[in-house]
Amino acid sequence: MSLELSVDEIIQTLKRSSLTTVLVEGKDDVLIYRWLEDEIGVVNANFFPCGGRDKLMQIYERRSEFPESSVIFVADKDAYVYINPPQEYNEIIWTNGYSIENDLYYGRGIESLLSNDERTIFLKSLNSFVEYYAYEVEKCINQEEYNLRTHPQHIICEIQHEVKQEFLDEINFKKAETEIENNIRENYDVLIRGKSLFALLTRILSKSTRPVKHSKLSLLEQCYRTHKSDKFLELISKIEQKISA
Template identity: 35%
Template sequence: MRKKEAITLTELLSTLEHSNLPTILVEGDDDLIIYRRLETIFSDKEVSVLSVGGRENIISIFDQQDKLKLSYKIGFIADQDTWIVTGIPEQYKNKNIIFTTGYSIENDSLIDSNLLETLTTTERNIFFQNLTNFTAWYATELNRHITGESASIKKHPNDVLKQSHEPTIKAKPLYDLIIEKYQTHIRGKSLLALFLLSQKCKNPNIKHHHTTILATVAARPGELIQKIYNEAGEIFK
């Protein structure tokens, strides 16, 4: 079976120029699990939700939207990503681009679902032990990333937790911030993996759990997802 080819930015821009439907652009196919509901919420306005293959494309299209000759409104929804730490740049503080409250949609979904509250005492001990060790590594890598050094913050916790970690001196302030606000400030997929590890899942199918959690939250959105829906309503009112 051939792998689905990623759509190019040029193709996306062309698609938008040849459409006539109000459109909300989201990062990827998984995001559609949460955001597809907007088509129902705003069915009277015939709003379409389109995934564009990643956060970089969201930002690029937002930057180039003035060049597009569109007869309809478009909105954007994106993860904050590392801007959760560094701050959203001024040029993106715009009502037409909506950002998650936490690092990513996974963070917002975990918070809305209250899944971390379902852990037993033993599981919570495991979770916070792993969280402390993982965050020491994560803060160090994220600090390197922010300062322009070579770094990777996307390692699976299984690989990170094979050894003990301490944050570097430069990363200690960042570590303190992240450990205090771990639900919003740690990369969502990593936080989800730490949750699953606390339950001693053997070789957990992260993708399955990921999509299941998103589908559950989409069916019964909590405060953070509802906030995104409300902000989308402001774009198309």
């Protein structure tokens, strides 16, 4: 299905569908869901990328318009990983971590690709990023304006492997509560936005001086093909249970 369909067009399509539809965001993670569709089997359900979270939520709000259709909603938890999703969204299958990428990353097995020296650099950049990220999460929890989408590659110094001081000055950074920062540091594979997490890893594993280079997509595929995490298997199980219900 085209990712350019409008909300109204998607709803009309769902009304006509005789097969169970698994509606997913599909803007950035469509490839993962295509792997999943191939594994579960298109005979049982059709994975339908609707083109983003906003569209998925709009369609969910209008689900009364297609009561006879079997539709399963799967969405990234996003900031709801820090605050529980509202009860009115309890029919949605949420990822366990911030996003489906987090569920793939969970357990940190993919970090075994790092050499000892690379791991030292990774941990230094991760710890610095966590300190900054906790500041944004605290604002989110306090219902203030926040931004969790800043790309690590844009703010981490390539020499010091720390968040640049000029960036911190620009956003008027101040340290978050210790409890918030420690929680993110201990559970970073769940709580840091998946795209940021893979960016932190890819900036090291894609270095031009590295004999074997990895892209984000190759890392995602390794996570999926070689060591599905418990959290990802749990997500698959929830989808399969809904399909067979």
